[in-house]
Amino acid sequence: MDQEIRPFRIDIPETDLDDLRDRLARTRWPAELPGLGWTRGVPLDYLEGLAEYWRSGYDWRKYETALNDFPQFTTEIDGQRIHFLHVRSPEPNALPLILTHGYPSSVAEFLDVIGPLTDPRAHGGDRADAFHVVAPSLPGFGFSSPLTDAGWESARTAQAWVQLMRRLGYERYGAHGGDIGAGVSGDLGIYDPGRVVGAHVATDPTALALIGGMLPDESDDMTEAQKRRLGELRAWEADGRGYLQIQSTRPQTISYGFTDSPIAQLAWILEKFREWTNPAAELPEDAIDRGRLLTNVSIYWFTRTGASAADFIYEAAHAERDWGATSSAPIGMAVFAIDEMMRYVLNRDGHIEHWSEFERGGHFPAMEVPDLIVEDIRTFFHQLR
Secondary structure (H helix, E strand, O other): OOOOOEEEOOOOOHHHHHHHHHHHHOOOOOOOOOOOOOOOOOOHHHHHHHHHHHHHOOOHHHHHHHHHOOOEEEEEEOOEEEEEEEEOOOOOOOEEEEEEOOOOOOHHHHOOOHHHHHOHHHHOOOHHHOEEEEEEOOOOOOOOOOOOOOOOOHHHHHHHHHHHHHHOOOOOEEEEEEOHHHHHHHHHHHHOOOOEEEEEEEEOHHHHHHOOOOOOOOOOOOOHHHHHHHHHHHHHHHHHOHHHHHHHHOHHHHHHHHHHOHHHHHHHHHHHHHHHOOOOOOOHHHHOOHHHHHHHHHHHHHHOOHHHHHHHHHHHHHOOOOOOOOOOOOEEEEEEOOOOOHHHHHOOOOOOOEEEEEOOOOOOHHHHOHHHHHHHHHHHHHOOO
């Protein structure tokens, strides 16, 4: 197997940028019933405005340069090309930390946290909390593409990350992630015991409703507020899992729209960012900068990975797992948009060693509240170095 690590730079051809602008200009827009807002998906007027900004106002090259400011590489693991950012800290005693994004996200999620994590002194922190950061693209996402075979899901990805960290020469390391990245980070302690010093994960109330079986039955030990919130989450579970059911059953069918229509890809991702970010935010860009949002969507579009990302979701839904396997690594959990049910469901017995709650933020804290997630990562790993 080829174990070489090769330097990589993002360089989207100008012809691809021209093609995107041309497709956006020629969009065939649907009709829309009046007065429905976001109740049936992304509203027409909102999507038209954002698409026009993507076509004529958004500067991909600006964000491409920002991504290329970080050293990037590719290597082959288990037959699959893996793309990753690898940013070493100026502090010699920094702890290696692997960051794993989720869906529908990318390594662009971490643009605002890499600097504070790798060079805390330059960002008002303590040099003792420095990390060497490794941020891979999930297999089939972004520049870890195209997929070479089926079967890529969280457990196989964690095993690939074990090989990646060994290939980089790291004997001890921590892990952080949210969404899919939370599962991968937790699995690392199973597949690399003794080397993973801890796994820090970010979550929010949508995770309870999205992951089948997470929501409990109503119980006498619940407060009235918890019972009300449980009812709200169950209603959201029934309404909010449509995207997951489609991608878990027919990923190839929807992949044609993702690959041929930038509007289809934009709307599909945008809906999740609107539903999963800080509940206090009325619009997605009220929670996350519009340029960051479009950079994330652009990565999916230019790499044609809306299809293979959907395949990852399919594989995860059909994977056989050893549910009895557990990790001995300490777990830290940062909960954003906290509500009545989170601690009850996830940490009622206090088994999670590090538990933090934040009112601000949502499903994508590295983009929404980078200051909060950086500080919590530092705090969790401070005693594990």
